[in-house]
Amino acid sequence: MACNLECRVHPVVLFAIVDSYERRNEDAKRVIGTLLGSYDKNAVEVTNCFAVPHNESEDEVAADLEYARNMFELHKKVNSAEVIVGWYSTGPDVSEHSVLIHEYYSRESKNPVHMTVDTTLRGSKMGIKAYISTSLGVPGKTVGTMFTPVPVEIISYVPEKVGVNMIQLGKFNAKRSVSMVKDLTQVDKACGQLQEKLSMVLEFVEDVLSGRVPADTTIGRFLMDLVSNVPQIEKEEFEAMLNSSMKDLLMVVYLANLTRTQLALNEKLSIMS
Numbered sequence: 002m003a004c005n006l007e008c009r010v011h012p013v014v015l016f017a018i019v020d021s022y023e024r025r026n027e028d029a030k031r032v033i034g035t036l037l038g039s040y041d042k043n044a045v046e047v048t049n050c051f052a053v054p055h056n057e058s059e060d061e062v063a064a065d066l067e068y069a070r071n072m073f074e075l076h077k078k079v080n081s082a083e084v085i086v087g088w089y090s091t092g093p094d095v096s097e098h099s100v101l102i103h104e105y106y107s108r109e110s111k112n113p114v115h116m117t118v119d120t121t122l123r124g125s126k127m128g129i130k131a132y133i134s135t136s137l138g139v140p141g142k143t144v145g146t147m148f149t150p151v152p153v154e155i156i157s158y159v160p161e162k163v164g165v166n167m168i169q170l171g172k173f174n175a176k177r178s179v180s181m182v183k184d185l186t187q188v189d190k191a192c193g194q195l196q197e198k199l200s201m202v203l204e205f206v207e208d209v210l211s212g213r214v215p216a217d218t219t220i221g222r223f224l225m226d227l228v229s230n231v232p233q234i235e236k237e238e239f240e241a242m243l244n245s246s247m248k249d250l251l252m253v254v255y256l257a258n259l260t261r262t263q264l265a266l267n268e269k270l271s272i273m274s
Contacts, residue, residue: 008154010154011046048083054068087114093128114131130150
């Protein structure tokens with residue numbers, strides 16, 4: 002793979018790395034671990050990770066490689082599609098010991114990615130960087146290794162995005178606690194966000210038609226595809242479908258309450274007998 006490789010990281014990986022750093026031994030300066038994911042053309046997608054115990058001093062570093070192999074075998078039983086794509090370490094920079102650790106992961110993966118997560122919050126933010134190794138030297142003889150930075154992008158699945166949004170609600174709360182939102186409240190909030198986005202699109206279209214904003218063919222094609230994918234349903238038909246689903250839901254709730262009442266009666270009758 003060339004240096005145009007891109008590293009895509011999911012939020013759950015970052016949460017796991019920070020959690021492993023918070024649970025580290027008191028004398029440990031940093032935490033290392035294995036990155037799991039998949040390759041897609043010129044991109045590597047990191048979807049999971051686990052910490053690997055290690056001891057590190059100024060002169061040497063020793064990692065529990067047997068533990069790393071066993072953990073990977075356990076992960077394969079859960080998700081066989083995930084492979085080793087690299088390793089991570091906490092800290093702002095690449096250390097001289099990183100070369101030794103990277104050599105091990107080079108045997109486990111064809112071109113492993115080394116990701117650093119700055120848990121010291123230098124610069125008031127958690128810096129995330131990714132590197133791939135490049136050999137230095139003359140033809141036929143390698144005299145060193147250089148870590149070349151690659152772009153990092155934070156991506157997420159829809160369920161992950163919902164979880165991250167829920168966690169962010171507690172960042173301004175002194176107790177860092179978040180109450181679960183009711184389903185109807187979530188639906189109401191989602192409908193409100195949808196209305197805001199539709200208003201923005203309509204305002205943009207009106208500005209283009211009036212000549213206040215230059216037309217963009219790319220956005221025009223995207224909106225055309227978006228509108229064509231919307232199902233054409235008559236108002237009466239949609240109301241009938243909604244009412245039918247509501248009746249089914251009410252019937253399920255009724256049967257659940259009836260079953261709960263029946264179980265309570267059976268329990269009391271059993272006690273009396």
